[in-house]
Amino acid sequence: MKGWLCTLLLLESFVFVVQQQVDEGLAENEISQQLSNEDRRQNPPQTDSLRDEASTDSQQYCHLSFSDIHAALRELTATVTEQKAHIRALETQLKEQQTFILEELNKKTDALETQLRDAEKTAEQQTVILEELNKKTDEISNLTESQVEELRKENRDREIAFSASLMESGGGHIGPFSTDITLTYRNVFTNIGNAYNPITGIFTAPLKGAYMFNFSIYGAGHPSTPSSASIMKNGEKVVVAHAHQAQYVVNSSNGVVLILEVGDVVYVRLWSGASIYDNEYNHSTFSGYLLFALK
The missing domain is CATH 2.60.120.40 (Jelly Rolls)
Structure with a gap:
């Protein structure tokens, strides 16, 4: 976006310079024409030669000005093309970085989901183990009570x-x-x-x-x-x-x-x-x- 703004500003500057140069060229032509008229009145034999020289200088000036504009436009086009290539490279790099970051996030998300599932499985296993332990404890407690009662009975029988x-x-x-x-x-x-x-x-x-x-x-x-x-x-x-x-x-x-x-x-x-x-x-x-x- 900034590149395009710079390009527009440069074009406006070049147009302004060209317009100014053209205006100055026209003014010089008018001045040359007035001078040639005065010279013609004062020096009639030299008027045609002076007009030819002024016309030749004006054409050379205008010719040189348009060549500069074309060169500037070519440079500007090359700069714009370079900026576009740089922007495309940046966009490609950004996409690659986004793709890499997205892949890393997906990997971390998968890892976290795996850890969560493992944790849930571990919690379920711990719950099952705890239930089994509680059952065993109850069985042992009941067995112990039964054994104690049996021993008491045996002891009573043995008394x-x-x-x-x-x-x-x-x-x-x-x-x-x-x-x-x-x-x-x-x-x-x-x-x-x-x-x-x-x-x-x-x-x-x-x-x-x-x-x-x-x-x-x-x-x-x-x-x-x-x-x-x-x-x-x-x-x-x-x-x-x-x-x-x-x-x-x-x-x-x-x-x-x-x-x-x-x-x-x-x-x-x-x-x-x-x-x-x-x-x-x-x-x-x-x-x-x-x-x-x-x-």
Whole structure:
């Protein structure tokens, strides 16, 4: 735009100069003509030669002026052509730069969209992972609660212990009898797990495990009668406690660890011909408890 303005200004300047030169040429012609008239009047023989010289000078002047204009126009045309080429080069360079910038922007936009999609995928994956973790946590929590409850139940099942003495109240002798009898320890101190039956005097194993059993016997006032009893397992004699003397009191005790299956029974049998004594001091007792369960 600036190039075209410069071109118009130059053309106006050249036109103005040409017009001025033409006007000056015409004025000089008029002056020359007047002078030639005066000379003709004063010097008639020289008038034609002077007019010819003036005409020749004017033609040469005009000829030189139009040549300068053509040269200036050619220079101006060359300048305009050069400016047009420069403008086209600038336009081409600008288009290339715009194309490059647009491509770079598209690349960055694609990269950002890719990052955004990756971020969305990552967020979705994290959400899925978090949900899975929450599910696992809930499952573990439920499993843990179930396991704890099961362990508590197992522990409750494994909490097996009892201890009892013969007489619930008062005192006296039991025996002698003509046959062996099962002693019933009715004064129960402890019966955790209710595995001992104070009515029958029999302990029944609720689960497989190792059990510890102890019993004690006490004798008094029967110089000819011993105090003898034994721990029985499923009808088989296991250990014996025996005491006998002619005067005063006697006592004896024994214990054993037994491996019992579920349903095995353990009890104390008083021998035939023997007797034991008990009173409020609980001299004669029978106790047992689970050491540990077995699979």
